[in-house]
Amino acid sequence: MPIEFKKNRALFRDEVSVEEAEALLEWLQTRPTAKVDLSACSHLHTANLQVLMTAKAGVSNWPKNAELRSWLEPALKSGE
Amino acid sequence: MSPVPPNPLLEQFISESRDLLEASGKKLMQLEDAPDDQVILNELFRCVHTLKGNSGLFTFPEMTRVLHAGEDLLGMVRSGQAIYSRELADRLLDAMDYVGLLCGEIEATDGIDASRALESQHLADALRKLMPNLIPNQDAAAVRDGDSPVVANAQTSPADNPSADLKQFAAIPAVARKSALERCRQGDQLHWISYRPQRECFFHGDDPLNSARQTPGLIWGRILAPGPLPPLSELDTYSCLLGFDLLTNAPREELDQYYRYLPDQVEIIAVPAQWLEKGHGDADGASKALSRAIPSGSFSEDDEAAFNWILAAQRQILLLDDRPAWHAGRLKAIAEVLANLSQAVGETSTRSDIQTALAEALSTGHNTLLLAWLDAWIVTRKTIQPVAGLSWARGTDGIMAAAKTDSNLDVGSATAGDPSKAPADEGVRFGRRAEDSLTGTRSLKVDQTKIDRLMNLIGELVVEKNALPYLAQRAEVQFGSRELSREIKGQYSVINRIADEMQDAIMQVRMMAVSFVFQRFPRLVRDTSRKLGKEVQLVLEGEQTEADKNIIESLADPLIHIVRNSLDHGLESPEVRLAAGKPATGKLTIRAAQEADRVVIEIVDDGKGIDPAVIKQKAYEKGIIDEATLERISDQEAINLIFAAGLSTAAVISDLSGRGVGMDVVRSAVEKINGTVVIESELGKGTSIRISLPLSMAVTQVMVIESDGQLFGVPMDHVIETVRVTRDSIHAIKQTKTAVLRGRIVPLKSLNTLLGIAAIPRLNSDDELAVLLVQAGNAELGLIVDGFQETMGVIQKPFSGFLTGLSAYSGSALMGDGSVLMILNIREIV
Numbered sequence: 001m002p003i004e005f006k007k008n009r010a011l012f013r014d015e016v017s018v019e020e021a022e023a024l025l026e027w028l029q030t031r032p033t034a035k036v037d038l039s040a041c042s043h044l045h046t047a048n049l050q051v052l053m054t055a056k057a058g059v060s061n062w063p064k065n066a067e068l069r070s071w072l073e074p075a076l077k078s079g080e
Numbered sequence: 081m082s083p084v085p086p087n088p089l090l091e092q093f094i095s096e097s098r099d100l101l102e103a104s105g106k107k108l109m110q111l112e113d114a115p116d117d118q119v120i121l122n123e124l125f126r127c128v129h130t131l132k133g134n135s136g137l138f139t140f141p142e143m144t145r146v147l148h149a150g151e152d153l154l155g156m157v158r159s160g161q162a163i164y165s166r167e168l169a170d171r172l173l174d175a176m177d178y179v180g181l182l183c184g185e186i187e188a189t190d191g192i193d194a195s196r197a198l199e200s201q202h203l204a205d206a207l208r209k210l211m212p213n214l215i216p217n218q219d220a221a222a223v224r225d226g227d228s229p230v231v232a233n234a235q236t237s238p239a240d241n242p243s244a245d246l247k248q249f250a251a252i253p254a255v256a257r258k259s260a261l262e263r264c265r266q267g268d269q270l271h272w273i274s275y276r277p278q279r280e281c282f283f284h285g286d287d288p289l290n291s292a293r294q295t296p297g298l299i300w301g302r303i304l305a306p307g308p309l310p311p312l313s314e315l316d317t318y319s320c321l322l323g324f325d326l327l328t329n330a331p332r333e334e335l336d337q338y339y340r341y342l343p344d345q346v347e348i349i350a351v352p353a354q355w356l357e358k359g360h361g362d363a364d365g366a367s368k369a370l371s372r373a374i375p376s377g378s379f380s381e382d383d384e385a386a387f388n389w390i391l392a393a394q395r396q397i398l399l400l401d402d403r404p405a406w407h408a409g410r411l412k413a414i415a416e417v418l419a420n421l422s423q424a425v426g427e428t429s430t431r432s433d434i435q436t437a438l439a440e441a442l443s444t445g446h447n448t449l450l451l452a453w454l455d456a457w458i459v460t461r462k463t464i465q466p467v468a469g470l471s472w473a474r475g476t477d478g479i480m481a482a483a484k485t486d487s488n489l490d491v492g493s494a495t496a497g498d499p500s501k502a503p504a505d506e507g508v509r510f511g512r513r514a515e516d517s518l519t520g521t522r523s524l525k526v527d528q529t530k531i532d533r534l535m536n537l538i539g540e541l542v543v544e545k546n547a548l549p550y551l552a553q554r555a556e557v558q559f560g561s562r563e564l565s566r567e568i569k570g571q572y573s574v575i576n577r578i579a580d581e582m583q584d585a586i587m588q589v590r591m592m593a594v595s596f597v598f599q600r601f602p603r604l605v606r607d608t609s610r611k612l613g614k615e616v617q618l619v620l621e622g623e624q625t626e627a628d629k630n631i632i633e634s635l636a637d638p639l640i641h642i643v644r645n646s647l648d649h650g651l652e653s654p655e656v657r658l659a660a661g662k663p664a665t666g667k668l669t670i671r672a673a674q675e676a677d678r679v680v681i682e683i684v685d686d687g688k689g690i691d692p693a694v695i696k697q698k699a700y701e702k703g704i705i706d707e708a709t710l711e712r713i714s715d716q717e718a719i720n721l722i723f724a725a726g727l728s729t730a731a732v733i734s735d736l737s738g739r740g741v742g743m744d745v746v747r748s749a750v751e752k753i754n755g756t757v758v759i760e761s762e763l764g765k766g767t768s769i770r771i772s773l774p775l776s777m778a779v780t781q782v783m784v785i786e787s788d789g790q791l792f793g794v795p796m797d798h799v800i801e802t803v804r805v806t807r808d809s810i811h812a813i814k815q816t817k818t819a820v821l822r823g824r825i826v827p828l829k830s831l832n833t834l835l836g837i838a839a840i841p842r843l844n845s846d847d848e849l850a851v852l853l854v855q856a857g858n859a860e861l862g863l864i865v866d867g868f869q870e871t872m873g874v875i876q877k878p879f880s881g882f883l884t885g886l887s888a889y890s891g892s893a894l895m896g897d898g899s900v901l902m903i904l905n906i907r908e909i910v
Contacts, residue, residue: 018282021317029312046289047282050322054309066396071293075303 012041021047028055035060109602115164142200149204256300258385263329270351273326297330539875548572595623615665622672628776638746650687690761692718784869793903804848828862
């Protein structure tokens with residue numbers, strides 16, 4: 001699974017496809033304080049991104065991929 | 081073999097497309113039964129989408145156009161804007177057929193004739209006609225049709241609304257702005273792309289973030305939500321709410337090319353350099369902080385931007401977790417750059433620190449120490465956070481370019497070698513890679529000729545191996561060495577076992593499921609029954625039953641004939657069925673099962689059945705039977721007459737069946753592969769046709785018989801029994817010898833006579849004749865031979881050259897002692 005759901009933390013791995021978005025949304029809806037760990041993520045589908053942005057989900061670890069990080073950080077930080 | 085296109089990618093495209101077309105056809109059929117099934121609809125959509133995407137990799141606009149229309153239509157069906165109907169399915173099936181046709185054309189000629197453009201436009205229009213008129217009230221971007229790009233491509237004049245644009249530029253961080261200005265100065269034209277994906281773009285397989293990330297020449301980009309985001313509880317995951325602003329230095333043509341599939345979703349504006357000059361918006365605080373950090377006077381604004389860039393690039397390179405062969409060189413280069421940078425800002429003392437960090441990094445192979453130093457240095461220098469606020473840039477700076485290329489590798493791009501060409505393909509390939517590698521390891525596609533060769537070799541081995549018992553016998557009889565004989569026999573049993581297993585294994589390779597043939601029936605039945613105005617429910621059973629590839633392939637045509645016949649002649653129209661007290665929907669069952677070493681396929685319909693009286697009359701009228709036969713034959717025999725050539729029961733000749741060719745063709749095709757076909761029918765209840773086929777044609781079981789000192793093989797399929805008949809129990813009726821066997825009169829014929837051998841059959845010591853009872857067509861016949869020998873499995877080889885004219889034999893086989901066994905073609909000789 002590209003997203004591993006822990007108790008209050010979701011780990012994103014590699015490429016997270018559009019199919020994951022629904023599950024991510026449901027998961028976040030029940031956990032307002034949940035954080036996401038993007039460190040091992042190399043790409044996430046826009047659908048996942050907008051779920052994260054809507055949920056204003058906190059990011060515990062930014063992607064190791066610097067290029068991806070430079071995209072995500074402004075978008076997800078502004079939501080905080 | 082079909083001509084192979086020289087381009088392996090194209091070859092793969094064609095084979096993939098065929099699979100996808102097949103899958104799409106199947107899904108359409110399934111949708112017919114369950115028009116509301118979202119799962120099937122989604123799968124169908126994905127098939128068509130992938131097809132379209134793949135076709136876009138090549139320059140086949142005709143194909144892409146039709147597929148695109150189909151995809152759009154399906155997208156609307158999926159979102160509930162259009163309604164699935166039979167007409168819609170018909171149009172889509174037409175489109176699929178057309179694409180299949182194009183595939184064939186591409187395969188044969190490596191391209192599509194330009195004349196196809198008009199046809200494809202018609203098909204695409206037909207599909208688009210089915211799309212409902214766009215609902216008002218919808219987000220304009222969402223409903224904008226692909227054919228009417230409102231702002232698409234138009235080179236929007238910057239003068240139109242400069243203030244809005246200029247305000248947007250304020251969002252560009254100073255560093256990116258500097259780097260962009262640098263590009264401008266080098267003569268590059270900058271472009272501002274405002275990318276607002278359609279709401280339903282996810283359903284088209286688009287990933288806007290990925291598209292944005294892969295935009296050529298990207299200098300800076302940001303993600304934004306053009307409208308307010310809904311509360312989390314009301315978010316629709318599959319409706320895209322985000323947009324992107326991008327700044328790039330790629331030429332306009334490249335951008336148009338990159339976004340050619342989304343012309344209605346992007347607005348590309350040429351950006352003159354002065355827009356980016358300071359004064360537009362607040363040249364954000366970061367650059368001011370930066371200029372404070374750097375000794376004043378020595379750095380111009382451009383320099384400070386460059387300084388910051390270089391730092392960011394180094395950090396980015398250090399963050400890469402790949403370990404190429406040149407890793408050490410890379411570290412050294414970074415250390416050198418850092419040392420030079422620190423010197424540039426007047427901190428010469430740091431050089432030794434850098435050297436220490438480098439030495440450690442080199443010895444451990446970890447970047448962390450250098451990274452730690454760099455981060456610490458950045459903090460002490462009070463410069464801005466390098467990565468967060470900094471953009472990435474690629475272009476003239478060699479290191480930057482290297483960093484960019486490396487990060488491409490990081491993402492796993494298959495096209496890292498040529499990033500400029502890659503982006504167009506990226507959207508399609510993304511997310512499919514994992515699948516590809518999975519299927520790649522599990523199965524191989526092997527040319528059939530290679531398998532055939534392997535099978536021939538194993539066949540030879542099997543035959544060769546049979547020579548060993550003869551050798552053992554010779555060792556014992558001729559050379560008197562019993563021990564050697566026993567050893568040879570021991571070796572033989574081992575080789576025998578291995579050869580058998582090998583043969584079995586190769587048979588398994590050649591095995592194919594009957595679903596290969598069955599899968600075309602849903603479509604066939606649907607089309608045919610609609611044409612005939614009949615309601616038919618098709619039931620397929622035992623699709624997983626396997627048989628040899630040749631058998632399965634040669635089964636296709638006979639089965640189609642039979643199914644067509646059943647639909648045309650067998651099943652009645654709904655009114656007739658209701659009048660007869662049957663459900664309006666007819667049922668056609670195609671069932672496959674394995675029985676011992678044969679595959680049995682049954683085609684059963686619950687139609688009106690075959691009226692023997694009608695058949696008899698027809699057959700008599702057409703001169704197939706004479707008057708005497710007409711009186712005599714049983715109903716079952718009459719029904720079997722439908723296999724006779726030139727008989728058609730349908731009063732009207734349609735384009736489906738009724739031309740009197742069909743069932744006789746079916747029978748000869750089935751018999752050609754050593755199969756049998758039996759028909760049973762009950763008037764008013766239905767018809768059942770049963771085809772029995774060997775599992776494999778490679779090994780034929782034959783019974784070896786002797787006649788006039790020669791050996792012949794008779795395929796076991798034809799052998800009913802072997803009996804010995806005393807001479808006095810043979811009676812002559814007219815010219816024919818007969819004998820009563822198990823209460824039936826069986827005609828007897830001498831094999832010698834049939835083969836033109838001038839010898840009389842040999843009697844054994846009890847004055848008996850050896851009679852091989854064989855099935856020849858529908859009749860039984862006693863074949864008088866001299867003696868019976870064992871049955872054996874042989875690899876039958878058809879005759880070649882001028883021997884092919886010998887119809888008395890179906891082929892030859894090698895026996896274990898190296899002699900040739902002729903296999904009799906029973907049907908031909910009697």
